[in-house]
Amino acid sequence: MQQMNADTIKCPNSEHANDVKLICFNESCKANRLYCIQCMKDGTHISHPQNQQELPMLFEFIEKTEKECNDWMTSLNQQMDLAQQSFYFLLEGIRSKYQKTKEQFLNLNSKQMNSFFVEIIQFKSVQQTIKDQIENSIKELQNQMEKLTYGLKLSELNYCSISDSNIQKSEELYKKGYQLYWNDDNYKEAIKMFDQALIFNSTHQLSLQCKAQSLKMLGQYNEAIIWIDKALQVDPKHCNSLYCKAESLRMLGQFNEAIIWADKALEIDPKHCSSLFCKGTILTQLRMFNEAMLVIEQSLSINPNNFDSLWSKGLCLQQQNQFKDAITFYEKALTIIPNHQWTKNRRDECLKALNNKSLFKFLKIY
Structure with a gap:
């Protein structure tokens, strides 16, 4: 080059x-x-x-x-994210309208039961109509993307070839950056190494992804999303990249969109613990505690020592005022990372709540 x-x-x-x-x-x-x-x-x-x-x-x-x-490209991604968000709301609406357990059905009044029964009788015809409309829309979008790719002559590019020596140099710099990122928690220096790796190979997926992860760890969530989008252009099915985007969106408070990206990762790998943790934590933040607990338990069944899922379960329990059980899971998390201050603070909050509760009972007796 x-x-x-x-x-x-x-x-x-x-x-x-x-x-x-x-x-x-x-x-x-x-x-x-x-x-x-x-x-x-x-x-x-x-x-x-x-x-x-x-x-x-x-x-x-x-x-x-x-x-x-x-x-x-960020603007185009945002437009696509809006479409995906609308699709997510459609799925949630379908689930709410047509799915009920026997217990949920019996909790309806007679008028609601009748309305629900009318809707599910028509389910087959509605299902086919929506299926056809979605398939036609996706096919039309794919055709438009192909036309744009052809019109821009993107398949004919010949100036992006990378020499073997540059690929090797990029890989060496990435490994140095990964050492700083993973083992040393030195995210700023790691980013410098990843930037150097990307000079020699701008499509080095792991450098793009780890730079985004480093930015996320520094609290620079919007910047992290920009770089993770670049990583996803190289490999749209990379689970850790999809999780990184979901987690960055969660930290920005964009919960519904974050669930979309966590679900994308889980479609590829249903046992991806980080994405399960992320989705479970979002559901807790949305106060959907039953759904959150199911997802977090799924993560812990795969890896009982997953640090993030342990504190996430503690948080879910704490939000429901189950302080004693919450402390148990915060303590389990702290056996893995003893100096994690956030988890220590949440545990101490639960201990204080239990002490206040005991004091209140004592005062009430006397």
């Missing part, structure tokens, strides 16, 4: 020994955009001198375009 540096960029004209000094911004120009002094002497670009700039302008233009492209 040729270095983007005025001292090393050679003129595209193989007969010229000079380095590139100038660039052409004329949209309709057919000549080489990067050219040397000899090209200029030969009369190249002479018809539109107003569009010529010195080489440093190229790097400014590339940087500006990269930012604009990131903003544009």
Whole structure:
């Protein structure tokens, strides 16, 4: 890969020994955009001198375009997220309207029972109609994406090939960054290493994902989402990346959208403990305690020592004023990470609540 540096960029004209000094911004120009002094002497670009700039302008233009492209892709992702959120609400509405247990049905009054029965009698016809509409809409969207890909000639790109040496260098830098991220908890330095890895291979998925994870650990959730979206462009089915987006959205308070992304991870790997923890915690925050407990228990059945799921179960119990049981799970979590201050604080809150409860009972007796 040729270095983007005025001292090393050679003129595209193989007969010229000079380095590139100038660039052409004329949209309709057919000549080489990067050219040397000899090209200029030969009369190249002479018809539109107003569009010529010195080489440093190229790097400014590339940087500006990269930012604009990131903003544009973020906007497109947001539009797709809105569609996914609408789809999630549709699924929740269908579940609420057509699914009831025997116990739930018996808790309805006679008028509600009749209405529910009328709806489920019509379920088959409604199911087919919605199925056809969704399939047609998805097919139309896929056709539009294919047309855009063809129109932009994205399948014909030939300047993104990466040399073996750059791939190897990128992997070496990623491993150094991962050491800083995973073993040393040095997220800022890890990000610097991941950035260096991405200079040599901009599509190194693990560097993109670990940079996003590091940003998340630093509390920079919006920035984390930007980088995790880049990782998902490389591998849309990477569970840890999907979880990272779900968890970042959870921390931003965007609970419904976070559940969508946690569910995407769980579609790929139903036993992905981190995504189960994330979904369970969101349900707790939404005060859907029964549903939350089912999801958290599922995670703990897979890995009884999953730290996040242990404190999440403690939180779910604490939110229901089951302080004694909550303390049990906070203590279990602290046997894994003894110095986790958040968990210590929640445990102490439960202990204080129990002490206050005992004191109240004592005062009530006397």
